[in-house]
Amino acid sequence: MSKDKPSIPKGTRDFGPATVVKRNYIFSVIKRTFEKFGFQPLETPTMENLSVLTGKYGDEGDQLIFKILNSGDFLAKISGQDLEQGYKPLTRKISEKALRYDLTVPFARYVVMNRNEITFPFKRYQIQPVWRADRPQRGRYREFYQCDADVVGTNSLLCEAEIVLMIDEVLSTLGLDDVTIKFNHRGLLAGIAEAIGAFGREADLCVAIDKLDKVGQEAVNQELRTKGISEESITNLQPILGLSGSVEELLPQLDKLLKDSAEGKRGLQDIRGMLAFLGSFSQTQAKLELDVTLARGLSYYTGCIFEVKVNNAQMGSISGGGRYDNLTGMFGLPGVSGVGFSFGVDRIFDVLEELNLFPQDSQTITQVLIANFDEASMTYALPVLQAFRQAGISSELYPDSAKLKKQMAYADQKNIPYVLLIGSEEMQSGQLNLRNMRTGEQEKLDLPAILAHLKNNL
Template sequence: MVSKPRISKGTRDFSPKQLANRDYIFSTIKSNFKKFGFQPIETPSFELAETLLGKYGEEGDRLIFKILNSGDKVKKADLQALEDGNLARFSNSLTEKALRYDLTVPFARYVAQYQNDIVFPFKRYQIQPVWRADRPQKGRFQEFYQCDADVVGSKSLWQEIEFIQLYDAVFSDLNLKGVTIKINNRKILAGIAELIGAQDKLIDFTVALDKLDKIGAEKVKEEMLKKGITSEGISKLEPLFNLTGDFSDQLQSLKSILSTSTEGIKGVEELEFIASSVAALGLKTAKLQMDVTLARGLNYYTGAIFEVAAPESVQMGSIGGGGRYDDLTGIFGLKDVSGVGISFGLDRIYLVLEELNLFPTDKTLSTKVLFINFGTSESLYSLKAITALRSKSIATELYPDAAKLKKQMMYCNKREIPYVVMVGESEIEQNKYLLKDMNSGEQQLVALEELMKIVS
């Protein structure tokens, strides 16, 4: 029986052109990571389940892809849990490994495991795929790449400032104008939770608050009520939903609202330092904006939190995010190692650049010169020139078959190759090449050195 060719929902195939465009984004991000002093590492695609579970909150845990045990390990399944109706315990007994949910927790594991070999502060970048059992939709996939940069071993707020500059540098190089870097501080959220009497429900509170821009204030209030936060406490949040003014005005308002919370005031002061420093240094294209409802519902953030919004002209979720985590490595036995990091959402950035037509064609061409195949002797003569062009890193190819000229030219047009070279007996006798510019239609007979200058 013939199988129907298809792929799993939430995954994608990529064409050569799409991969060229993706590589343009990858190379832009990677070059800026290097400029800012980050070093590359890689971790396995799957980790021990115990490494990942319990690090992302209840919602995050549900989205982790678990890998089913095989062979004799299946016999170790907790059948009693199944009989008792405890499906979670039974499910966990069937698996020891899981696909990584993000790059941050594996990085924390890496730092703890190799702490004696690492020079602190340790600045690393990592560009690898991650997997989430999420409902597929526009800009959200079950398999996607993250491009992360982190610093561990320093509590200095200059790191947060540099990450804001890094975001700005990357989006400037991508010519993506109108990007907004939203910032908040987890200490401010802790202060708000204290204010409304929900200190013991900080995670529930932040997870609900983080959905404000997606489901609206009323739905957020409903979710908080279901989580056990009182109506009286929720009513105290009203001023926060409608904070107005610029960055400085909002911070002043928060100082007043959180005046009784030591933790909250500390968060406000940290944001004041970051905002004033960024204002003094300036940004090329991005805008820094305070967003007190920004929560990023991951358990490990403890200080500044970031989320990057695409230009308003594009309907898209966040295209980047991150934050400060003071003791993430503590879960692996390495205490008091503060870290801060950010991530670029490659797939969403791709969709934004595509919608705004910002991919430069000269960066994504796979082949620059095509040599027409007129036969054996002509092809041998052409390959000498092709070898010379390739030695200068000019992407060049010979059409493999001595097909009709129309077919070869059609291939060139469909591949969007800008130059064609034709070689016949006359060109071989003169030791020259007939070069055609496919955009202008202009043809000229040139020697190899001149040919290389024109197409380079």
């Protein structure tokens, strides 16, 4: 028998009850908002065929997909020549499945497979874990939950506007009031590539400048050089990377810069269309910022793109997304436009912890603990316990006769707000002793009065 200490893989975590309760609080806020905006729930398998996932995230993303070895003797049909060809050809021969990298590509696969049963436009939300073979660090895990909302089957920019509204509602409900929603458009990036003399190289441009805030401008320039972008184009790019100002200040500048680019003008038109929809709603709490350096490395975005940052916390983006017109076409269903975004729940959790924004009652499961003094009090307490539960009050009876100090400590550790004390005097009078654990106050009430008090105060 192995004497190794039990452990879990790096980049994964166990979640104890207190943590799960807090996470469920975040999930509930997100779920309520998604459903308020008309989105329906969906779940897809943990595993996807590797062919479904590869080629959808760019070369860098493909390298982060967790592959699953084929069952049985997966090397039985592998020759020495196969081994010499390198890991990429070999991977396809020993692995046919993989853990899902995100929820958007499986969603597109689902839409194609079920297109005859789906009513378009199809609005779905999905809350499930995903896996990435990334280097673990703060805020970046190998297993983490995503909360996606996507719409397919419409080109309307109302969908982009509602993404902004949902992000704003969720984060403001969670108490995050210093948030910036950055947005851009892949058409602007294509237009910028054209304007600097690198026509058709927007993919290389996007991959490089997506790292600008992490590695700095000179490192981005060097990466562009390694990709064969000319020095003239890199020089032309520098003032564009330095553009700043409000949306109203940037749009006229971009009009001039992209006046000869059809893609650039399309991007500006879409941005103005989205902003017009947003103007019909009350002002969002989050700050909206047009960031021409925002690229998002995933290769399937074709329109507006989004990224969300909490300004008063040490954390990267906590949400992002955009429009992807060509994704279902990869699965044989062309011409279906989609747009969506994802919340990074693990990062949101860390931010709420850092800023101490979890409400006190978010950690409460049991609302009343009935103390257990002896066999007589336990027998008396059982129908009381049933009455609590029938009234919808989460409650438990301490299972053993124990010292009151021990039972009170149990209630404290579980953040239970009320303890019901039933001694011999209480059993005779029917006036039971209800203790408020937060204030220390106690009062004697009969069972109907206790039920009414708890319903009014929980």
